[in-house]
Amino acid sequence: MPSRSIRLAVIPGDGIGPEVVAEGLKVLAAVGPASGLTFEQTHYDLGAARWHRTGETLPDAVLEELRGQDVILLGAVGDPSVPSGVLERGLLLRARFELDHYVNLRPVKLFPGVRTPLADVGPDDIDMIVVREGTEGPYTGVGGVLRKGTPHEIATQESVNTAFGVERVVRYAFEKAAARPRRKLTLVHKDNVLTFAGELYQRIVKQVGAEYPQVSVDYCHVDAATMFFVSQPQRFDVVVTDNLFGDIITDIGAAIAGGIGLAASGNVNPSGSAPSMFEPVHGSAPDIAGQGKADPTATIVSVAMLLDHVGAADAARRVERAVSDDLSERAGLGARSTAQIGDAIAKRVSG
Amino acid sequence: MPSRSIRLAVIPGDGIGPEVVAEGLKVLAAVGPASGLTFEQTHYDLGAARWHRTGETLPDAVLEELRGQDVILLGAVGDPSVPSGVLERGLLLRARFELDHYVNLRPVKLFPGVRTPLADVGPDDIDMIVVREGTEGPYTGVGGVLRKGTPHEIATQESVNTAFGVERVVRYAFEKAAARPRRKLTLVHKDNVLTFAGELYQRIVKQVGAEYPQVSVDYCHVDAATMFFVSQPQRFDVVVTDNLFGDIITDIGAAIAGGIGLAASGNVNPSGSAPSMFEPVHGSAPDIAGQGKADPTATIVSVAMLLDHVGAADAARRVERAVSDDLSERAGLGARSTAQIGDAIAKRVSG
Ligand SMILES: CC(C)[C@H](C(=O)O)[C@@H](O)C(=O)O
Ligand SMILES: CC(C)[C@H](C(=O)O)[C@@H](O)C(=O)O
DSSP states (O other): OOOOEEEEEEEEEEEEEHHHHHHHHHHHHHHHHHHHHEEEEEOOOOSSHHHHHOOOOOOOOHHHHHSSSEEEEEEOOOOTTTTTTTIIIIIIIIHHHHTOOOOOOEEEEETTTOOOOOOOTTTTOOEEEEEESSSGGGGGGOOEEETTSSTTOEEEEEEEEEEHHHHHHHHHHHHHHSSSSOOOEEEOOOOOSSHHHHHHHHHHHHHHHTTTTEEEEHHHHHHHHHHHHHHGGOOEEEEEEEEHHEEEEEOOOOHHHHGGGGGEEEEEEEOOOSSSSEEEESSOOOOTTTTSOOOOHHHHHHHHHHHHHTTTTHHHHHHHHHHHHHHHTTTSOOOHHHHHHHHHHHHHHHH | OOOOEEEEEEEEESSSSSHHHHHHHHHHHHHHHHHHHHEEEOOOSSSHHHHHHHHHHHHHHHHHHHTTTEEEEEEEEEOSSSOHHHHIIIIIIIIHHHHHEEEEEEEEEEEOOOOOOOOOOOOTTEEEEEEEEEEBGGOOOEEEEEEEETOOOOEEEEEEEEEEHHHHHHHHHHHHHTSSSSSSEEEEEOTTTTTHHHHHHHHHHHHTTTTTSSEEEEEEHHHHHHHHHHGGGOOOOOEEEEEHHHHHHHHHHHHHOOOOOGGGEEEEEETTOOOEEESSSSSOOOGGGGOOOSSSSSHHHHHHHHHHHTOHHHHHHHHHHHHHHHHHHHHOOOOOOOHHHHHHHHHHHHH
């Protein structure tokens, strides 16, 4: 079988980003031959160092290059030496918005053998997928400051929600729900307070839901949802929610499913008009960077999602199984370095 | 000692509201003589029934009467027969905004003997107080809808934050932190995305913090905070945060501290220009209303907060001790009705 070639952009980023990305690429290389894919990699030195050197976060020219790639793997961005928000907004969110990653896909799944902070909860109890809107809501950057530094200062932030934006992400979530055994979709919002945006989400879920009679639909306020993540995670199968609520609940999701070291995500543009971007949910963790302490598992699971996205489902399953097998044996092993974990999973993948 | 008279407005509200409020009042009556206080009660029939009858949520005339009271005890509002948001915005939030409840005080404390869903966590690990801003942020209702029902619809929600509003709640939080043994304050926000509002909060925490050198200050993004509530609740002592983030994290707080049946709150106007309002964090739970199944503990703890607020600290401690003693023995008891729990705590209080 002639191997298909995929153009892969790699953005290792800051802190532990480069370390975990190295292990993700190691696993990708190990699975490569079996997937029938070869990956042509281009690495981009975006992040704190480049910002210090040139003031650039995601320059237009690089963005144009990224548009020509098939898919992107990102490590993490952010460094204490850069003011909060500069890299997040200028690089990460800019990529999500410009490449129209309107689905931020975040599985929340407890693998067998993984320790959850919840008592009396096992892998069957935590198996959901959060479909977070990725291109609007409170993340637009719309807002401003008036009378800065005076006692009369006002700072605003605007959540912008469009029928266009909500409909496409809700439709995606229904497709996901229809393909899963439980066929349940929960809208998470705060429609009793954010009445304008909440009503739009509710109405569109109802409209699109009419096309998916096999999917049962549920609603949960975001505050109650966070509680149920902890007390009854079994409630959830597919969750659809806005950009900010999705950000928040997927961190609790990570916490209950064994920690941020395992949480993977995809910033997906389902239309294919621009490359999708896969990344661990965790940040750059500068406190442990360069010490080989970071857990590369979240990045490796993100690589599995990337493989699925480019149509290599068999290879994706293979990586997932390797991760799952590795996790189920971890409890018995001592501490392993970032590279040791990557090696172990790569070995299982190729073996 | 001549007893001081307190004008108490009671808003039982909907669903389980009247049941739990009845128990709160029972405990108040039991502690009354010892507190040196007498409570002149006025009951207000606000809630779903009144809305159905008259279309009113919180009429101006009632609001004016409430202003003349010393303090308010509220049960819960909301009913499935009323469109989402009508009572929440028209009654609960209207009261918070009009009576300038700029501090929404929510203790998160695990009492001995109470079961938490977290493994390996005890009462020493969960003991914090969340100071949630109560009169601005995304709760202002500012926003709107354009081109409703068309494919070009836009719905916006605006978070409005003022130096005036942020400074007063931050100052209150520092006072609280300075009076607690750990003297630690954590600002929870999302300043890397909500840059305008986040920068305002950061700057004011820094400014006000300069007056409290004995308080150590910390910052945590809201998404990470939700994770730490589950994985490391010990991190938190006093948390100050905006209206929406406070809403969300205090529900996780309730979940880790034994459930929403125990979570109390105060909507406080520290200036005294209008009465403060105490209420359980839970909602009206129409599914169990009228069955004597609701746990009145959250309301009873709210009554303790109310007693503290009107200057009856000894009585407040007495109620808290009674609750704590009751909770520590609950595991061994069978299911008790709402009234049985109220009776038991009232008996301890008067005994
Ligand atoms: C770094 C930050 C901008 C980002 C977000 O808020 O989306 C992160 O928390 C995430 O969840 O990917
Ligand atoms: C009912 C609702 C408006 C309210 C809020 O969002 O503040 C509730 O969730 C709370 O926490 O008191």
